[in-house]
Amino acid sequence: MSHMNKVRIIGSYLSPYVRKVLVCLSIKGIPYEIDPIIPFYGNEEFSKLSPLRRIPVFTDDKVTLCDSSVICQYLEDRYSSSNFVSIYPNDIVNRAKARWYEEYADTYIGNIFIWQYYNEVVIKPFVWKKKSDQIIVDRSLNIEIPKVLQYLEENVPKEGYMFDEKHATIADISITSFFRNLFIANAKFDVERYPFTFSYVNRILSLSYFQSLIPFEKISIASPIPNHRTALAKGNAPISNETFGIDKPKPGAFSERPSS
Template sequence: MIIYGSLVSPFVRKLLAYLGEKGIEFELKGVGIGDPDPGFRAASPLGKMPAMDDDGFMLADSSAIIQYLEAKHPAPELIPADPQERGQVIWWEEFGDTVFAACSGKMFFNRIVAPKFLGREGDLAAAALAESEELPKLLDYLESAIPASGFLVGDRLTLADLAVASPLMNFKHCGSVVDAATHPKVAAWSAAILARPSFAPWVAKEERMMAKVLA
């Protein structure tokens, strides 16, 4: 199986952690924004990452890929069969992908991607507004929702934890680290999830790469 994508994408990062938790072997082929790689473009008609080539079956979008893989590799279960828990996991993935990642994207794109990768000035006002107005409310909500078990759904690891923890790396690259004094549960939960063997090697590699980019 080939996965096309970049480590700094929260959607790619989520998928890589999911594959690690499942024990699914794959090859990561690095691609950038608008990459002309023919395999990537064949798998992702819109040129968005991640994309997958599973022995000739091609699919794009992290959520679509994960739904496909969960059906093909049902154990260990990361999308619960229980109706209520499944609904919660889908909600948290939506929160991670379309709310949390959107906020981190405003900061990460404008402060890092635009100037460092695209060679143009980012909208620093939009990044500052996201950090000062959007992010605190999202962290407050997450702080209120993390159970004592340390897992978002069903007192065990699910896709929910992977999807919501992933964008926090993009916040971190922008210098916005979760404050343990104001959001202690988020700080402890995110540290534990990102330290899992499914995340940790990719996080370490990503941090080395970003250190060179930001130097």
Template sequence: MKMITVYGVQLSPFVRKVLISLDILAVDYTLKAVNIFDLPEEFKRISPLGKVPVLDDDGFTIPDSTVICQYLNEKYASNKLYPVELKARTKVRWLEEYADTKLISVLGIPLFFERLVKPKFLKQQTDEQRVEENIKHYIPPVLDYLESVLPEAGFVCETLSVADVTIGSFFLNASYADYEVDRGRWPKLASYVARVYQQPVFQKYIESDKKILQLS
């Protein structure tokens, strides 16, 4: 049986979301690296939006992390990624979408890209003024919302779901860019993120990310 292939780079929160989801489902896969700064033409044919990840399941290719995770959840009939109960499943999908839209907008380009990708991989200087403006003005409202909806204990639902994986992946990248949730201002969010990090499926990637980034 052909193994599933994921195209992308592990440090992408969208790719990591799919990889962790595959681990939760206990599905074997191979990761095929893609240079996101110089996408090959053959990749563009399977990713019309020019984004990672793309999943290849025995010739059936699927772009977009959310679509991929929904496909995996349905294919393996496990309901481990999305709960069965309608309201719980809807909440998970909403918070997944919120993270994919809002967290990437404040923790992605103006933070992770500026502080880590530019100096480490592109040999460019960080625009620290842009970073500080983002931290001061744009990150707080997004974290205020998460603080208002996340639980004081446990996860978004009874067990780890795609919502937790998605939110955790973005904050993990933020931590690599020297940004941590202020526990004094957002205590529920800070505790929640710490619980997500403690899960074995996250610990696996935290350790391998450190090797990629050569962090101690």
């Protein structure tokens, strides 16, 4: 593939939405460079690129895009020849179903896993230097997350991928990207109660596309936020020369959640 297209991602390796896009790039074999900013740490220029101050942002030689679903669809449309694996199922009905799982993951799972659990356990203490609210943590672990697990338990395949394809599609990639954050935050579950869900998620997570990102996630977790770029560059992540990052966090359009 020509390197003229130079893909750049703005956003941290710890974001499930960034992970989703990076896995799609990896499946399609498209190289990228990354400005690994944590959300809230974008400068004024970042606000122009991402009006909601959210990550990921994608740029290449043609376009700047926000929103992981828009980005993944663009990648599919632009890199669609037989040289590239398709990240959506071929069959029209399965394609529609895959988009549903993507939407379910991005909105519902995202709201529960990220904006309830991960927000309390990781974002509040590490970004905003606030105490976690144990009531929200317990409610998400005992009530909200099990609703997701129950739905998935009834719908995930017992082996292979969500659809009858030889590889993961956007449904598998989206769902699994969010589970990775629960694992990063050391959430504990009754795995035996949801055997199909956990074996499905672990199966997808074991794919090289996800595994190759884990060293970069670990570096990000282990380093103070202002050191992420340097630490990741040392760890051979494809870090961009330019950054849209700042030293102190600033809330985005959706940062004040009713539950926070």
